[in-house]
Amino acid sequence: MLVSPPSATSHPSVAVAARICADRGVNLTPLRRIVLEVLLGFHGPARAYELIRALQDRLGKQVGPPTVYRALDFLQQHGLVTRIESQNAFLPSSPDTVGRGAFLLCNDCGTSFQIDMTDLDAEFSRHAALQGFQIARRIIELQGICRDCQRAAADHLVRDDRP
Numbered sequence: 462m463l464v465s466p467p468s469a470t471s472h473p474s475v476a477v478a479a480r481i482c483a484d485r486g487v488n489l490t491p492l493r494r495i496v497l498e499v500l501l502g503f504h505g506p507a508r509a510y511e512l513i514r515a516l517q518d519r520l521g522k523q524v525g526p527p528t529v530y531r532a533l534d535f536l537q538q539h540g541l542v543t544r545i546e547s548q549n550a551f552l553p554s555s556p557d558t559v560g561r562g563a564f565l566l567c568n569d570c571g572t573s574f575q576i577d578m579t580d581l582d583a584e585f586s587r588h589a590a591l592q593g594f595q596i597a598r599r600i601i602e603l604q605g606i607c608r609d610c611q612r613a614a615a616d617h618l619v620r621d622d623r624p
Contacts, residue, residue, distance in 0.1 A: 474501075475494055475497055475498055475501070478494075478497055478536075478539075478541050479494070481539065481540075481541070482539060485539065487535075487539065490532075492528070492532055493536060495516065495520070496512070496516065496529060496532040496533065496536065497536060497541060497542070497553065499516050499519055500512060500551060500552075501553050502515070503515070506545050506551060506552040507552075508548065508549055508550045509526065509530065509549060509550075509551070510526075512529060512533075512551065513526060516529060533551055537551075539556065540555065541555075542554060543562075543575075544600075545573060545602065546602060547566065547602050547604070548571075548573075550573070552573070552575065554575075562577055562601075563576055563578045563601035563602070563603060564576075564601065564602045565603050565607070566602055566603065566604045567605065567606055567607035567610055568605065568606060569606055569607070569610040570607065570609070570610050572607045572609070572610075574607070578601065581601075
């Protein structure tokens with residue numbers, strides 16, 4: 462499972478998600494609500510099959526991938542879930558932050574951090590407009606090594622250098 466530490470980017474509660482859907486005239490069905498609740502319980506991004514297993518545990522019955530993907534698609538369309546493309550993982554999000562952040566993904570431990578990039582979003586939009594291009598969707602995923610893995614590697618090197 463991917464882990465995401467607390468960040469400046471927030472995600473809505475189920476009550477807020479229900480209000481957003483009601484304001485838009487769309488239905489947050491019981492299954493969509495449960496999918497969001499389970500996803501919120503991961504406290505970070507979850508891969509689709511991790512989510513399916515968690516849903517099956519919660520509901521006590523089989524849940525097919527198409528059912529879960531339809532719920533995730535709906536939640537994504539309304540900005541309540543963001544997909545981490547390179548890992549096929551999903552993270553609760555807030556409609557006002559969708560497309561404004563970037564994901565820092567650790568290649569060693571799989572940790573995922575979402576950071577706010579509002580200023581960069583404005584630059585992308587400005588440059589796209591200069592080219593007569595309208596951005597429909599923007600996903601930024603930066604892969605590297607997180608602080609904890611860097612420290613662990615450095616500690617390991619220090620121990621290996623000791624006589």
